[in-house]
Amino acid sequence: MIVGVLGGGQLARMLAQAGKSLGLSFVFLSPEPDACAATLGEHLCADYEDETALANLAERSDVVTYEFENVPIQAVRSLSTRGPVHPSAEVLAVARDRMHEKDYFRALKIPTPEYAAVDSFDELQQAVAKIGLPAVLKTRTQGYDGKGQAVLRSPQDLAEVWTAWGNAPAIVEALIPFERELSIIAVRSSVGETAFYPLSENHHREGVLRLSLSRSGEAMQSLAESYIQRLLDDLGYVGVLALELFQAGDKLLANEIAPRVHNSGHWTIEGADTSQFENHLRAILGMPLGATSVRSPAAMVNLIGTLPDQDELLAVQGAVPHFYGKAERPGRKVGHVTLTSANCSPDEFDQRVSRLLTLANETELASHTFQN
Amino acid sequence: MIVGVLGGGQLARMLAQAGKSLGLSFVFLSPEPDACAATLGEHLCADYEDETALANLAERSDVVTYEFENVPIQAVRSLSTRGPVHPSAEVLAVARDRMHEKDYFRALKIPTPEYAAVDSFDELQQAVAKIGLPAVLKTRTQGYDGKGQAVLRSPQDLAEVWTAWGNAPAIVEALIPFERELSIIAVRSSVGETAFYPLSENHHREGVLRLSLSRSGEAMQSLAESYIQRLLDDLGYVGVLALELFQAGDKLLANEIAPRVHNSGHWTIEGADTSQFENHLRAILGMPLGATSVRSPAAMVNLIGTLPDQDELLAVQGAVPHFYGKAERPGRKVGHVTLTSANCSPDEFDQRVSRLLTLANETELASHTFQN
Numbered sequence: 252m253i254v255g256v257l258g259g260g261q262l263a264r265m266l267a268q269a270g271k272s273l274g275l276s277f278v279f280l281s282p283e284p285d286a287c288a289a290t291l292g293e294h295l296c297a298d299y300e301d302e303t304a305l306a307n308l309a310e311r312s313d314v315v316t317y318e319f320e321n322v323p324i325q326a327v328r329s330l331s332t333r334g335p336v337h338p339s340a341e342v343l344a345v346a347r348d349r350m351h352e353k354d355y356f357r358a359l360k361i362p363t364p365e366y367a368a369v370d371s372f373d374e375l376q377q378a379v380a381k382i383g384l385p386a387v388l389k390t391r392t393q394g395y396d397g398k399g400q401a402v403l404r405s406p407q408d409l410a411e412v413w414t415a416w417g418n419a420p421a422i423v424e425a426l427i428p429f430e431r432e433l434s435i436i437a438v439r440s441s442v443g444e445t446a447f448y449p450l451s452e453n454h455h456r457e458g459v460l461r462l463s464l465s466r467s468g469e470a471m472q473s474l475a476e477s478y479i480q481r482l483l484d485d486l487g488y489v490g491v492l493a494l495e496l497f498q499a500g501d502k503l504l505a506n507e508i509a510p511r512v513h514n515s516g517h518w519t520i521e522g523a524d525t526s527q528f529e530n531h532l533r534a535i536l537g538m539p540l541g542a543t544s545v546r547s548p549a550a551m552v553n554l555i556g557t558l559p560d561q562d563e564l565l566a567v568q569g570a571v572p573h574f575y576g577k578a579e580r581p582g583r584k585v586g587h588v589t590l591t592s593a594n595c596s597p598d599e600f601d602q603r604v605s606r607l608l609t610l611a612n613e614t615e616l617a618s619h620t621f622q623n
Numbered sequence: 624m625i626v627g628v629l630g631g632g633q634l635a636r637m638l639a640q641a642g643k644s645l646g647l648s649f650v651f652l653s654p655e656p657d658a659c660a661a662t663l664g665e666h667l668c669a670d671y672e673d674e675t676a677l678a679n680l681a682e683r684s685d686v687v688t689y690e691f692e693n694v695p696i697q698a699v700r701s702l703s704t705r706g707p708v709h710p711s712a713e714v715l716a717v718a719r720d721r722m723h724e725k726d727y728f729r730a731l732k733i734p735t736p737e738y739a740a741v742d743s744f745d746e747l748q749q750a751v752a753k754i755g756l757p758a759v760l761k762t763r764t765q766g767y768d769g770k771g772q773a774v775l776r777s778p779q780d781l782a783e784v785w786t787a788w789g790n791a792p793a794i795v796e797a798l799i800p801f802e803r804e805l806s807i808i809a810v811r812s813s814v815g816e817t818a819f820y821p822l823s824e825n826h827h828r829e830g831v832l833r834l835s836l837s838r839s840g841e842a843m844q845s846l847a848e849s850y851i852q853r854l855l856d857d858l859g860y861v862g863v864l865a866l867e868l869f870q871a872g873d874k875l876l877a878n879e880i881a882p883r884v885h886n887s888g889h890w891t892i893e894g895a896d897t898s899q900f901e902n903h904l905r906a907i908l909g910m911p912l913g914a915t916s917v918r919s920p921a922a923m924v925n926l927i928g929t930l931p932d933q934d935e936l937l938a939v940q941g942a943v944p945h946f947y948g949k950a951e952r953p954g955r956k957v958g959h960v961t962l963t964s965a966n967c968s969p970d971e972f973d974q975r976v977s978r979l980l981t982l983a984n985e986t987e988l989a990s991h992t993f994q995n
Contacts, residue, residue, distance in 0.1 A: 276662060290643070562911055574644065574646030591918060594917075
């Protein structure tokens with residue numbers, strides 16, 4: 252079987268790594284000549300809107316999927332006329348626009364921070380008057396890793412931010428005080444089977460994920476599952492879906508969904524019975540889903556901008572490296588490293604996570620404790 | 624970094640799968656046009672004796688390794704004049720000839736079953752008179768998976784077997800009664816660091832490995848480590864080395880070594896902190912070795928000849944499939960499946976292993992119990 256993927260980055264690459272063990276082959280469509288997934292399959296190097304390339308991709312593939320939600324929706328629609336594409340173009344239409352996404356949460360009675368669409372300075376003022384400060388102004392589309400966001404803390408910020416904003420359609424959201432950022436990753440197959448991973452606890456800096464920890468047995472698990480179940484069912488979803496949540500007291504507020512494998516689920520490669528990558532492939536191919544239980548509690552540290560000294564990293568006992576084969580560049584995700592707690596005490600686990608965070612230049616996070 | 628591999632089968636493929644996560648690239652030299660590793664790197668499709676191809680491989684690679692000991696030794700020697708090759712040609716010279724191998728064990732005071740070289744019918748009769756029956760006649764080179772072997776049970780067998788034997792240089796070995804077949808996998812890096820995996824318990828049928836189980840905490844572990852340590856040290860070995868052993872009472876008798884990643888170590892992908900594949904690469908590249916502890920006890924079932932029904936296999940909870948992308952053919956290893964016991968009781972583990980063995984057509988083995 253051949254799986255086509257829109258995108259050729261690290262998510263496509265890790266899908267292919269998982270897929271090799273299922274005996275699958277891969278074709279990637281991506282405009283980057285140095286796409287890091289390319290060494291794991293055939294690379295159609297073309298723009299996402301290139302109809303010839305899309306036709307080529309569809310023809311070669313038994314099923315098509317995508318690795319990020321900012322792929323042009325027209326490309327997914329075009330592919331859908333030629334063969335199966337999972338997740339669907341309808342899902343993408345929801346997920347790629349923060350306003351549609353929030354309205355959709357609301358329609359399914361999934362709580363969110365307060366929000367309002369904003370297309371003018373007047374609307375921004377009205378929205379902030381209703382929602383209060385602090386708030387955050389976000390582009391409705393194309394935002395990721397904290398890009399396309401501006402925090403509004405005082406009334407004076409509004410004019411300043413809006414002047415710099417340009418004309419991108421925007422949404423303003425209440426910046427709520429929360430205790431933790433969590434995510435839940437679920438999977439639904441093309442024959443309707445569903446499975447849920449244990450929660451991930453996520454730590455961001457400058458809008459970019461730095462650390463995720465598997466958190467099985469949490470009291471919040473069933474509430475998170477009930478929310479993502481509504482999304483899976485209502486969307487008739489096929490594949491892996493990630494739902495990012497804020498925990499505030501005993502409430503979970505939905506932040507956003509990602510219709511794909513998700514950075515906060517990378518720990519599942521070593522930490523769960525079946526990785527999110529393998530389960531995404533099983534799901535879109537209609538195979539039975541794999542078990543999602545935690546094998547041993549795990550932590551995942553992102554490697555951003557540069558790779559740490561390789562020997563120092565590999566010398567951390569139990570750490571499993573994932574280098575993406577990408578050129579180093581400030582802010583770019585060039586790898587991650589996973590630590591499982593199978594063969595160490597809780598204190599050792601904390602020390603090793605801290606060591607990994609230090610190597611990843613996350614000095615502030617490194618001073619926390621994360622015991623599983 | 625680019626790793627060159629002589630061979631393009633499943634071992635080369637799994638090396639490359641592991642190596643991708645280390646950010647490595649691969650070049651395979653193998654004469655098979657449909658080499659199953661080829662989709663994970665560049666494939667130089669040529670004979671192993673092809674000097675142009677060997678020069679090409681050496682030129683493209685930072686280090687060269689091989690996936691099987693029946694590669695022509697001249698190819699390894701030729702490559703060694705052009706750049707680093709691990710394990711060395713000297714190691715290969717020992718490992719590829721059963722007589723050299725047994726003499727080497729003896730020189731290092733590693734016990735073996737009794738044996739003798741046999742080049743004529745007279746020598747066969749003399750050897751059997753000394754060693755006794757039952758015994759097994761084996762080709763000195765090129766044997767694997769039970770090929771090139773004949774069992775001698777009665778004096779009448781000798782003439783019959785010898786007539787059919789041809790002229791291949793042979794060795795006759797005592798067929799000792801043993802309780803278990805075990806193997807130990809060790810790794811030594813180019814800077815001299817060593818690590819040992821917990822023992823594997825191996826179950827063969829018709830000379831072919833069917834099932835391996837990780838066995839950590841066994842009383843035999845330290846004895847096995849002491850034997851393989853002698854080999855690593857004396858050979859100045861670099862890479863993963865496997866030593867197959869017979870357990871007879873409180874003795875371990877050496878059967879053979881494999882200077883490479885080994886089928887009985889496939890469970891390390893899911894079951895150990897670092898897989899044998901990743902550690903082989905770390906070793907030949909002089910990186911720090913990864914931890915070898917068992918994360919959770921594991922069982923590996925080979926899929927031979929044909930793949931079982933995919934949906935039935937994937938429906939076994941906790942089973943991780945590894946399909947090699949090879950055409951099905953009687954007796955051919957086309958995949959394996961690993962089960963870890965992280966999320967099941969000992970009884971469930973046994974039931975699931977039995978289920979996998981049944982799916983792999985190992986009905987007799989399936990009735991055993993294997994609790995970890």
